Amino acid sequence: MREGKKSTLKKVLAYISSYRWILVLSILLAAVTVALTLYFPILCGQAIDCIIGPGEVDFTGWMVNEGLYVLAKRMVVVIFLTAVTQWLMNVCNNQITYQVIRDVREEAFAKIQILPLKYIDGHSYGDIVSRIIADVDQFADGLLMGFTQLFTGVITILGTLGFMLSINVSITLLVVILTPLSLFVAKFIATRTHDMFLLQSKTRGEQTALIDEMIGNQKVVQAYGQEKKVLERFDEINGRLEKCSLRAIFFSSLTNPCTRFVNNMVYAGVAILGACLAIGGGSSTGLLAFLGGAVTVGELSCLLSYANQYTKPFNEISGVITELQNALACASRIFELIEEEPQSPEPEHPAKVEHFDGSMSLEHVAFSYVPEQHLIEDFNLQVKKGERVAIVGPTGCGKTTLINLLMRFYDVNSGRICVSGTDIMEMNRSDLREGYGMVLQETWLKTGTIRENIAMAREDASEAEVIEAAKAAHAHSFIKRLPDGYDTIVSEDGDSLSQGQKQLLCIARVMLALPPMLILDEATSSIDTRTELKIQNAFAKMMQGRTSFIVAHRLSTIKEADIILVMKDGNIIEQGNHKELLAQDGFYANLYNSQFAR
């Protein structure tokens, strides 16, 4: 665990190192700022020492110090200098933080593009998104806070110590000995409240789960009239939550008063000791010399403000350290993503197929998502140019698996898949995918205009070509009716389009490019049968002369196929055309006949 933390820190530093000059500048500025901030109370103290009593105020410098006039001028200069360096330091820190996280985010996103689909399918989108967004954000907060507060905090502590020592040793000792008490108090409370917070977040989690489930399915709850029962369960958790949050909030909120109490004690101690030393100022007894010599009233006031300043960073630093730890934890989650094994590299000398003729062969293909669970074993298939392959079977039978393999979203475990006689493993993924046109069951639209969405396959397509493709997919008429026509902005979760319309757009996308091989996964499931009928013709035209794989429920599509693959539980259990399969009187025949059972 510790090792992990260290290596995460190292990686973070590696990112920061691109901005090391700004970092150096920031540290320098921090040192200057702190020195100036600490110098100011000294000037104040000196000024106060100039003010002794009626008629005894030194404006021009006839006593030991410089006069009040000079001091005041100096103070104003110090104030403005401090402000400028402080601002510059903050700007530097901003610069470093935001550029570092920009780099991290960019790298994470670029990583997504080359991650194997296995990783993406195996993790919820929310998880990956929260790594790139929420974790990076949290990381930025921690980093920024670390830069601004940790640096200045440490420098302030050291600087204050130095300045205090230069004024009086014994008072400094008093402060140094007493201050860590507040840290102990804070730590003590934190460890005691840890369990309470754990209980609170557990209870809260329990409640959120219930809310998520019940409100998420409110319609079902109402349909079954379960509102009262659900509310009872909710109230039971709610009551428990109230009790444990009260404890957690109350006990943790003790930290502030308690540390403040310690600070006030330090303050009182400095006041008493300082005052005693000031009284003894005139005489130089042995005890006084032992305590570090006398102080003036001005120095006392300066020490008092130091005592305040010295304790503050201690309180802050404990907060910063938890924040930093949190930030490191977030960083390690991001790095986990960034360092995830990418998909297998492209071949060094990729084979290039000049022209896909549409022929395909699968030889002894074996594949499984998890090693222990064999899915496809020794699968052989020859598809000639222009043939139509239908994949049939109950949901979850692994129809999409086959598509995953053909498109090389996943790689086969053994055996090989050849397209136009070339093993697809020897080709660049992009070259292979160029040969396919794909319409998936889940329609996906990119945020952008309709035109951009259709022209996805060929960015250089002309307006006329886009419209023609839309017409072929029977999408033109509804696009025309949209407020901005082809310039209407659509998005994946935008509800301006119906599911069916979205699917038509996805079809138009393929219509535009018309690659030699087609993959249609339930392509028309969301389109009502009448519209579907209309696009069937377009489809038929599109499929002419092209090799196509179709995952379909509809019998009419299935029956016309040259090869029907019947899948069940991930395996291809039957293979042949409609007549052959009916003659086999197996699973397919049963499936087919059951449609007509009364």
Add this chain to the structure above:
Amino acid sequence: MRRLLVYLKDYKKESVLGPLFKLLEASFELFVPLVIAQIVDVGIINGDYGYVWKMGGVLLLLAIVGLTCSVTAQYFAAKAATGFATSLRHSLFSHIQSLSYTEMDRLGTAAMITRMTSDINQVQSGVNLVLRLFLRSPFIVFGAMIMAFTIDVKAALIFVVTIPLLSIVVFGIMLISIPLYRKVQAGLDRVLGRTRENLTGVRVIRAFNREDEETEGFTEENQWLTRMQMFVGRFSACMNPVTYIIVNVATVVLIWTGAVRVDNGILTQGQVIALVNYMSQILVELVKLANLIITVTKAFACAGRISGVLEMSSSLSEEAGESVEETKSNAYIQFRHVDFSYKGAGADALTDIDFTVEKGQTVGIIGGTGSGKTTLVHLLPRFYDVKAGEVLIGGKDVRNYPLEGLRAKIGIVMQKAVLFHGTVRENLRWGIVEEEGMTGDVCGNGEADRTDEDALMWEALEIAQAKEFIEKKEGGLDFEIEQGGKNLSGGQRQRMTIARAVVRKPEILILDDSASALDFATDAALRKAIRNASEDMTVFIVSQRAASIMYADKILVLDDGKIAGQGTHQELLASCEVYQEIYYSQFEKEEGKEGT
């Protein structure tokens, strides 16, 4: 926010005592500079050690009293805040439960869940902070000023100038930066949106070789965000330096004025120190206040959203017209010229729907996506109210039934198969109407009750074609279903939801496209079992598959919210063009004949 204050009313005592004790603590804090001034002016000048120790003791005493007060204040604030949040959560939860489908559609599930969880948490910590700190900071700011006045009026005038200036700067910077932060948030949302989109569309993006363009687009958005963040950062980084300048310049002026007044014998050295101390207290408190305001603004925004939900009232009025009796006629269910439109939608979702169904009949509803099939069946359990016309069950308008009683008559299986975390038994029990319910099939008590219930459940599972796989599961009826039914397959989930609807032996069973994940064979077996289960049960089957509904007693063909035809399969095949189209797109002509 005001609307939510009622939830504090049970905690009046706490919400008053909390701030009160906090103010007490603050007052003690204000005395500290005075004590120091006394130490300097009396103790040091007179060389009185005893006095110094006495005043030191006073400082300690002030610290102890301050600690006691603030601990008390923390306790009351925490108690009020958690109590407030608890009762607010309760009310909001039960309020959301009372909302009708119309409001739920408008709000959206995700929004409701956020309201219930993170929004309430934000408000809770807002209330806690306000009770503890909101009065304290202004109190110290003004208290320090007043204390300064008690020392010296002329010197105090510096405070009168400084405080407003400081407030203007602090709040001015905040006012300008809050909208800027909102812009940053929007930028972050866009980056998030892009990331999410990229993940959901990963197959399409890779299939079209768009990885590089996507990365480019992301880089652009990301760069914009970074620039915005740095700009806002530079701006809000002014806050500290500027306040530092104001307060410290004021201090210099204070010392100078003080020096002049001391020279004239009006003030003492100690008093000047006290004045300087008051000035630095003000700085600390103003910065705290600024941070506090950010948190409170957030809490206010959340509170506003919560009140928005609380103000929403159910659009279904429940005034059970007891006077109307159920009439025994052949027409068990009647739709009379029903028009319906979703709230906010322009066009009607259903237009002039008019049909009757006899008790025990099976009705098939078929039509394209968006033709209004689901909407139609949702009017029966009164998930929505009709816009015009009426829906009658047993001769009585659905609006005249008590909602609970009406829904107890109906078993509905929705398109989305929803199961809840718990055992199979617990899930099925949802379907069972309890004694006080209308149909009351389950009564009696004790051991026998349990076995009765088991038998009932197995029967339902058998009808739903789920018996076989539940039997195979470990524990049978006590098999634990995970949240969302994740440990069951899609088809299994669907069959479980059917069993849940069947187990209540409803008068009306509605299957809304609920066999979509089932293969043809199971679908057919299911339909057969349901038909055999009960003579009296009226069944509605909504489907896109002609095969699922072709043997129904009555088929309604919906097209664009209107009835395009009704009758039996044979009649429709002969007369209804829409039906023919649907049918022949799924079966070729000869098969149609073969089937019948």
